[in-house]
Amino acid sequence: MPPINPFTPEFGSVPLVMAGRQSIRRELFDAFVQGRGNPNLSSILVGPRGSGKTALLTYLGKEASAQGWIAVHSVAMPGMLEDIYEQTLLASADVLGEGKAKSLRLTGIGVGPVSASWEAAPAPSENWRTRMGRLLSTIEDAGHGLLITVDEVVATLDEMVTLAAVYQLFVREQRRVALVMAGLPHNISALLNDKSVSFLRRAQRHTLGTIPDADVREAFKETAAIGGKDVTDDALEACVRAIGGFPYMLQLVGFRCWQATSTDDVISAQEARRGIQDAQEDFRAHILAPTLRELSEIDLQFVEAMLEDERESRISDIAKRMGVESRYASKYRSRLLAEGVIEQVARGVVRFALPEFRAFVREELGA
Template identity: 25%
Template structure:
């Protein structure tokens, strides 16, 4: 098998050769972009799912769809160390100047730039010196309070009016949206509420972990009426097989049906793992067809790569107490896990574990699928822990 022709490319956000099983969510995005362009109201989209289900891939695909539909797009990745405002400002600046260069740009575009400068001035109240080189006078009293929940909606209104004046639409796409602070998420939801109320052509497409609907609902009770929250799970066996078989056959090679069944079983249908198993199976096979025996021989290689490049890098970022908590979860077997059982495994009072549990949720390592339960956000992480981190921790959790 020619390794240069290997169709698979496992990586963070790397598009797969076959985007199987995601037609429904892509259709939802197509309808959103089309209805807003036609000046009809439609809920924005906040996708949720575990690590490795392909959220980033879909976000990139939706950006491409929006651009093809004539949208101006902004794609950012949220993280804990940089405020949302500082992530948005350079993109909004570029967008507004792009609208300003369009033939016949009017007052709304110039006002949008002035409001953006006021917004930057307001940030200095809370963040210190912020400068992005806007050669225009700010609009005093607009989006310059230094209160994000007031200023961001006003800024979005100015940008939305500028886009509408130019007959354009804007799609803001945010990855890892669960990392936004509480005030940031609240301000973003309030801004999108303004877009709905005033029928302005700005849509939001976000992607985050399963805690996102709860965070949005806790922030603003009307969030569930403002957004659709499609949940992205693993692919069913038929779609898993398609994601492997079609790229292989397109490259002129073949894979046996029982090999496809085994890959589906090992990966549990998670797209990132499908790419990893497909890539290694291709490289390991000397010739077509790829058989179940090849998959069996490949599995140890794949597990080692996942342990080193997917699982351990996340585990190594944690503190000793956080690692101890995750070890206790994993050694209980397959999740979800009752918080009381984790406390019992660590021989401590459940109340002592509240702070470390909260930090692990904030870091995106675990989430609560229902009251009193915890689960890993990374599929197969429990198996990694039992395989690669077999020693059970000390039970001193005071």
């Protein structure tokens, strides 16, 4: 049996070794320990595709569970409220014992032998807030709290608004609840601009930016070691450079390098080169191409104007190239920042936030 590849370039999977993200892990850990009153109990994770939002939500759920919370994961889509209720019911059955949860469900449903059957899915006679509130009381009585995570947040969902409103009421009632949401930058901005959820603007926002090379290096080596392979210094440096601080890329490069050295127990420079090349192809197909497809015409003009620069671009130069005034260029800049395509380096200076995006766009546009 060949050793199993320890890298996990799969969306949503929690990595064997998590690179970086120390401060958010620490802050949320403290919040789960402290409970009520800690502002991080209402948190929003913001980052581009592949920055590790889903993995972090799962990870935080595990951390919370270890601190006595019941963690329920959901995705923002129609039906999410019922899903959260059902999942909370199931999770409490696990933690509080089947009998307790069953009786809860029975009292929740109402009367009579027919409607009282465990499998029956009756039309709820009480609203979501009431049902969740009762469930929450039982959870609290048993000494637990409830963490709800919402992934892939979109602004255009009525149920998001209901969730935010009810959650705010639970917080006011001093209940032991936490809400951690995650989404792409533009979706989060849109949500927070919605007046009906203004409460969420006070949630702690955590941006999942690029991970420092030192953390990437350490996580890469450690992950390979778990699978039983060593990495030579020059191979490691080449990989770190190709990864560019991007979590998904860390897993892709690791996975492909591992494959390129299937029979060896050392990843050397030559194999790393193969692995990196394969990983870059994957990265284009799964990250860069969909990102480019989502850009508007104006976004594209801005991006094209950035291609002339090798690393960083000044807004004033971009404006000149686009033939517009700086303040117009600044408006487009905000959109691309919100979409996670570029990041601000200094005042008036931006660069691409995704590794290899420049080269990819050059090729695609034939620029």
